Amino acid sequence: MPLTETDVTWVQAPKLGLFGQLYLPAIADGLMTTVGHMFKKKVTELYPEQEPKLPPNYRGVHRLNRDSEGRTKCVACYMCATACPAHCIDIVAAPAPEGWKDREKYPETFVIDELRCIYCGMCEEACPVDAIELTTLYDLTGLSREQMIFDKEKLLSVFDMTTKAGTDPVRTRSGALGPASEPPPAQ
Amino acid sequence: MPTFNWIFTAIFIAVLVGAVLNTVAYLILAERKIAAWVQDRLGPNRVGPWGLLQPIVDGGKMFLKEDVIPAHVDRVFFLLAPMVAFGTAMLAIAVVPVGHTVPPPPPMLSMKAPGDTAPDTALQRFEAVQKTYAEQFSFVVAPGLDIGVLYVFAVGSLAVYGVILAGWSANNKYALLGSLRSSAQIISYEIPLGMSILGVVLLAGSLNPERIIANQIDGEMWNVFYMPLAFLLFLTSVFAECNRLPFDLPEAEQELVGGYHTEYSSLKLGMLLLAEYAHMITTSFLMSALFFGGWHLPGLTTNNDLALYGPWGTALIHAAVLAAKMFCFIALFMVVRWTIPRFRFDQLMALAWKVMIPLALLNLVCVLLILQFGLPMWSMTVASVVLFLAAGLWGVKTGGNVTAPKRKVRKLPPGLPVGAV
Numbered sequence: 205m206p207l208t209e210t211d212v213t214w215v216q217a218p219k220l221g222l223f224g225q226l227y228l229p230a231i232a233d234g235l236m237t238t239v240g241h242m243f244k245k246k247v248t249e250l251y252p253e254q255e256p257k258l259p260p261n262y263r264g265v266h267r268l269n270r271d272s273e274g275r276t277k278c279v280a281c282y283m284c285a286t287a288c289p290a291h292c293i294d295i296v297a298a299p300a301p302e303g304w305k306d307r308e309k310y311p312e313t314f315v316i317d318e319l320r321c322i323y324c325g326m327c328e329e330a331c332p333v334d335a336i337e338l339t340t341l342y343d344l345t346g347l348s349r350e351q352m353i354f355d356k357e358k359l360l361s362v363f364d365m366t367t368k369a370g371t372d373p374v375r376t377r378s379g380a381l382g383p384a385s386e387p388p389p390a391q
Numbered sequence: 392m393p394t395f396n397w398i399f400t401a402i403f404i405a406v407l408v409g410a411v412l413n414t415v416a417y418l419i420l421a422e423r424k425i426a427a428w429v430q431d432r433l434g435p436n437r438v439g440p441w442g443l444l445q446p447i448v449d450g451g452k453m454f455l456k457e458d459v460i461p462a463h464v465d466r467v468f469f470l471l472a473p474m475v476a477f478g479t480a481m482l483a484i485a486v487v488p489v490g491h492t493v494p495p496p497p498p499m500l501s502m503k504a505p506g507d508t509a510p511d512t513a514l515q516r517f518e519a520v521q522k523t524y525a526e527q528f529s530f531v532v533a534p535g536l537d538i539g540v541l542y543v544f545a546v547g548s549l550a551v552y553g554v555i556l557a558g559w560s561a562n563n564k565y566a567l568l569g570s571l572r573s574s575a576q577i578i579s580y581e582i583p584l585g586m587s588i589l590g591v592v593l594l595a596g597s598l599n600p601e602r603i604i605a606n607q608i609d610g611e612m613w614n615v616f617y618m619p620l621a622f623l624l625f626l627t628s629v630f631a632e633c634n635r636l637p638f639d640l641p642e643a644e645q646e647l648v649g650g651y652h653t654e655y656s657s658l659k660l661g662m663l664l665l666a667e668y669a670h671m672i673t674t675s676f677l678m679s680a681l682f683f684g685g686w687h688l689p690g691l692t693t694n695n696d697l698a699l700y701g702p703w704g705t706a707l708i709h710a711a712v713l714a715a716k717m718f719c720f721i722a723l724f725m726v727v728r729w730t731i732p733r734f735r736f737d738q739l740m741a742l743a744w745k746v747m748i749p750l751a752l753l754n755l756v757c758v759l760l761i762l763q764f765g766l767p768m769w770s771m772t773v774a775s776v777v778l779f780l781a782a783g784l785w786g787v788k789t790g791g792n793v794t795a796p797k798r799k800v801r802k803l804p805p806g807l808p809v810g811a812v
Contacts (some may be wrong), residue, residue: 226779227784228623234730242726250433362441 238379258340263323266316266354267362269334274282276360277335280309284327284336292320293327319349339366404532407489415668416446422725430730453661461561461654468560473655473662476553480669483546486539486600486684487676490530490710494597494605495537496520527703529601530710540598543677544585547632551577553666554641558651572736573641576631578742579743580638587621588753590758591681594618594768598676604685608693610768613684617768618643618758620775622682624751627708629674631743634667635724637731638739671724672717679716690714746782753778 223229249256258264269277280297298312327336339362346352354362420435420442435442496517497798529535536542551574558570591614592598595606607613632637642650652663679685683740686692686709693699700708734742757774760766798808 220787222783222787226783228779231727238429238726238730241431242425244431246428246433247431248433250436284474371589 249318256342258342260340262340263325263328263338264340265318265339265344265362265367266321266327266359267337268314268356268359269337269363272360274305276311276314276356277333278314279307279312279333279335279355280311280314281332283330287326287330289324289326290320292317306365313358314359316354316359318344318346318352318354328362340371343368400532403530407484407532411481411484411669411672412665414444414672415665416450418447418668418671418721419449419664421721422728423800425722425725426729429726431804438563448490450661451570453658458657458659462652463562465560465562468556469654470659472553472557472560473659473666474553475556476550476666477662477669479546479550479553480666480673483543483550483673484669484676485532486536486542487673488529488531488600488604488680489676490713491528491686491706492531492534492601492604493524493527494602495535495599496524505734526705530706531601533713536597537597537599539600540588540592540677540681543673543806544581546576547670547673548581550666553663554651557663558641558740563649563654565649566653568646569641569643569653573634573651576634576638576640576739577620577744579740580628580631583624583747583751584632585744586748587624587628588681589616589755590621590771591757592615593758593762600680600685604680604687604772607684611689612768613682613687615682617771618682618754618775619772620750620754620779621758622678622746623779624754625678625682627677627742627747630724630727631739633671633674633724635671636728637734639733640736640739643733671721675717675720675724676713679713683716686710686713746786748776750782762808 205313225390271277278295278296282295282297284290285293285295294315294317296313297309300307300310304310323338325338328338341362345354424434424442437499438444438448453733513615524535554573554577555570558566558568558573561567590602594614594617595603597606599601603614616674630636634641642652644650647653652660655663692708692712699705753773757778758771761768761771761774
């Protein structure tokens with residue numbers, strides 16, 4: 205159905221009074237605002253000298269968490285690799301070494317292509333044992349594509365670095381594995 | 392130094408041009424800093440302390456960039472336009488006082504009949520006056536020019552040639568649109584610009600800026616207190632003449648890419664930008680001289696400064712006072728840029744033709760009446776305020792608003808689809 209004149213509602217701006225028609229008071233009013241802002245505290249962060257304060261849920265470089273014994277928490281379940289929309293996680297699973305009583309598998313290799321990653325945080329959400337987390341490291345640079353492919357050791361070193369620096373405390377239950385590793389409730 | 396001394400003049404021109412060019416470089420930094428502060432940012436601060444070396448880097452960039460002359464331009468005028476813009480901007484400074492000035496003595500006519508051999512006392516007096524005048528110094532490139540203000544306006548309106556040639560020769564529709572807007576705008580605003588100044592000229596009885604300054608100092612009152620309305624009109628016209636916001640339609644980035652200098656690059660772009668800032672400096676000096684008493688500042692500078700501070704002290708103090716006034720205007724230019732949004736083109740024209748020109752005319756009539764009947768000058772202040780308020784009230788009575796204009800609008804008959812007619 206075509207639009208008719210009756211369908212149109214005319215919204216009218218308020219008529220200018222003497223204050224508006226004289227222009228000058230309004231301009232003086234505006235100048236007060238601009239000059240006021242000139243002497244306000246500035247919001248600029250001087251980046252290289254002044255690091256930004258990031259929220260703890262910032263999604264930066266990944267890390268692989270360690271448990272209380274220093275082993276990787278990952279159980280090589282492939283949940284993160286499955287959830288990843290960018291297909292940047294590559295895991296090769298292997299049977300857990302002797303003496304690792306709490307799991308059957310562990311990741312022999314765990315590679316994330318940081319260039320392909322879109323930093324959506326789906327891996328973190330998918331992980332049943334809270335082994336993978338995104339840190340607040342944001343200034344990730346490299347000289348080649350190969351450098352930006354992070355293997356297990358690199359990801360564990362990110363964990364060591366960020367926990368030592370105190371920037372990213374382990375958000376989940378430190379040490380213990382996540383709820384998925386617990387035995388099913390007795391029936 | 393009103394007597395022509397070419398060495399003095401050459402040195403003075405060199406110093407003045409150098410000072411203006413460097414001031415322009417720092418004005419660009421100031422513009423960026425003020426823009427940043429108004430937006431709660433810090434502005435350029437990486438080159439040198441507080442970014443103070445930024446102008447050098449900016450200038451170096453202009454020199455080092457590739458100078459592109461597109462194939463589709465009219466080469467002659469394309470190359471000529473920046474020179475015209477820059478040249479006229481520099482020429483206009485010639486009569487603008489930048490420091491201490493001495494007004495030229497008023498003309499004295501000898502009443503001597505031809506063939507009379509007796510010594511002419513009037514001529515002797517005239518020569519004595521001229522001699523004392525020639526011994527004093529004035530910080531004007533061309534001192535004692537009796538058509539000073541007229542000259543500034545004449546050269547100032549030539550500046551539009553730079554803009555028009557730049558836009559037309561670029562063979563680019565956006566550049567052409569920008570220069571067309573500019574020509575219409577400058578022609579419209581030249582009228583209130585010239586008319587608002589006529590009252591001041593009438594009061595001083597001279598078009599010479601030095602004489603106008605001296606008149607304000609002798610009267611111990613700046614012209615702005617007598618003629619606030621004329622000053623307001625002049626200021627507004629100057630904003631339009633300098634293409635500053637809210638009148639920057641010739642280079643409205645959102646609509647016209649870069650406006651008339653879209654096709655320019657490297658040093659030629661630099662010259663066009665420089666001309667704009669030089670224009671701002673000239674007009675700010677002119678406003679200080681015509682309305683704010685030039686180098687006069689009550690409590691600091693008076694007529695007998697020469698005896699008080701000596702020639703060098705006087706020169707320094709007077710130049711400092713005038714420069715301070717000039718920079719106040721420039722700061723106003725820059726803050727207003729971030730305060731008022733750009734006018735629409737019809738609003739721009741309506742403001743010039745329907746508001747400013749009638750007001751300037753009425754203001755002029757008031758000055759004429761007051762001078763003719765010898766009324767006290769404060770009545771001019773009253774007349775200005777009355778005119779201003781009356782214009783506001785008139786606007787309230789007659790004006791509609793944007794969505795409900797008072798002019799006749801053809802309404803569609805009901806039932807017809809919108810856009811059918």
